[in-house]
Amino acid sequence: MRERYIEIVNGITDYYKGSVNLLAKEEKSKVITITLANFGLIRVVLRNINKEKIYSDSENYEPIENGPVQIRKIENGYLVASIGERNNEQVVFTYECDEVDFELDSYNYSNVKINKKYIKDDYRVKLGNKIAHNLLMKHATLGDEFLNEKEKNILPVAMWIAILDSSQNFIKLPDCNKIFDLFIQYNGRYEKEEFLQKAIQIEKDYEHINEVREVCKIMKDCLDELQTCKDRGIYFKMEEKLIDYLCYWNYLDPEYEVYVNFTNYMKDACGNFEINDSKENTEIKNYIKNKVGSKLVKAGFEEEYPFYRIKTEDKVYVLEFEVIDNQKVNIKMLQEIVDESDKLMELLEKMDYKYLKPEDINGWDEEICKSKKDIDEELETILDCLLVDKTLSKQNGKLGIIGGIIVAIISYLLWKPSILICGVIGIVTCIILVNIEKYARIFMTLWNEGDEENENE
Known part of the structure; x- marks a missing residue:
């Protein structure tokens, strides 16, 4: 396998020239890292270095012309050449060493950010x-x-x-x-x-x-x-x-x-590959997954960190938690009414809502949270909105519709007005009953939710 790795490293072009780093490892050992775009990183570990030499740009060191890192087998080990910088000047570092080992990290390159x-x-x-x-x-x-x-x-x-x-x-x-x-x-x-x-x-x-x-x-x-x-x-x-x-x-x-x-x-x-974020703030990530995520799942959201999704009778919600600079959290939220969003209807013909991201439909909301308290407050706002939306689902207008029809029929039987007038009376009654029912449901939902929270405390 070493020969295959040498072939890979020697075949790397100047496309990766800016991603080569030379690090000291321990006495007589060094590590050359090559970041491979978004999909991986190769470490070339040089062991038991016997000889080092630096060539300036003017000396035109030939073996490096084929790529930023070159490895060649020699009689007593390996000759490794790598581009680098010294005193703001591009140079070529060369090493003769006994052994060359390789390590490859494969990263998840599917979660790319689009401006x-x-x-x-x-x-x-x-x-x-x-x-x-x-x-x-x-x-x-x-x-x-x-x-x-x-x-x-x-x-x-x-x-x-x-x-x-x-x-x-x-x-x-x-x-x-x-x-x-x-x-x-x-x-x-x-x-x-x-x-x-x-x-x-x-x-x-x-x-x-x-x-x-x-x-x-x-x-x-x-x-x-x-x-x-x-x-x-x-x-x-x-x-x-x-x-x-x-x-x-x-x-x-x-x-x-x-x-x-x-x-x-x-x-x-790419699901089994590593996430390329060695400096990720695990405390914030764990807080979102364990505390915030558990509340969302309890409310009916499906978890696929950093995404949480739910589809109610009327709406689709998509949440994404994006950690910024390992300190702040950007909460992206997409909420679309199914029957009133042409974009959502078109997309749902092409994919399951469980694959949706906020960016799929322009107009998603964003909230930057600088502390756990901010995250909690935003979460409560989201959950309250969800409760209200569930309360005001399509089924909740039935009482108003039925009441409007009954009043229209009674009006016709008692006073014999025209069908048009009966229809207007029925519609007005329906609107009044729907609004009474709507605000009553909202009040009762939030009241019950408050009681549950007090009991839990």
Whole structure:
């Protein structure tokens, strides 16, 4: 396995140049860490260092030209070269050592943050672009053997998404990832043709979506041209043609389903990987999970930390607890009335509410809590809102409707007015009874809740 790790490290390109760090471990030992985008970290442990040398940039140390870290077997061990800095000057550190060991951490790269200002009812598209790039960089850097089966199975969709994402570069949309960064990291193991061959495989799973078929047709045409001509310009022309099929996709578009399925699938695919946050405030996290979370679960929420979700008869609630700078907590809350939110209805046709995030629908609320007391107060406000909403569910208007009908019938039997007048009397009566019932239920709910809290204390 050591030989495979050496091959991986030697194959890392300058894309990772800024993420190489050199650390002292113990006497005659050092550690080179390479942060691999959002998906992992490699530690190269050098043991029993016999010789060290530093080369300045002007000396043009050749072995480092192939990548930021290079490892070579020599007669008495290994020669390791790594880029670094000394006195604000870029240099190359070289070490001859007896042994080289490797450690790999795999991180969950599916929970990517998207800047709020970039979300235009297309959160899943932006999220899918980021996750697809992470997955493909992982595949390009580490190879098949470091991917689980779910990651391997979804590669065609990731490639399809990555090609479309890269095309945004032509119209200078923010946050697009260039496909040629991936091609360089693949270093000939995957190129344009392989990408296209895999990407168009998704057509069979999305034959019901015309736009997906159209995109796959453009890709097929490019693939046919590349079979006879290796001109790089063919690929650029294809990306230009794809612009019409990527810029304005949002929750209303059928092809949004591809991104919804991909992002939800990747959440499960990355579920067993570590969270890349070594400085996470475990006290706040445990407080949310144990005290706050237990109250929400008791109220009916389904827990999937940091998310809590519930669907009542009328509404969907989605809460997310985001720890900021390991001190403050940002509580995001999405609450949508099912029958009155076209966006929610469209999304619920594409995914189960248990996958929803606040960012899926623009207009979620945020509350920054600087202390546990702030968190508790916000929690009580949320639970009170939920109690009131449950109290005022669709079923709670029955008394008013029945009362209005009865009054309308009695009015007709006693005074024989026109049907129109009876209808107006019935509607007015219904409104009065519904409001009386509504405020009575709210009062009784909050009163009972207060009694329960006093008893618990």
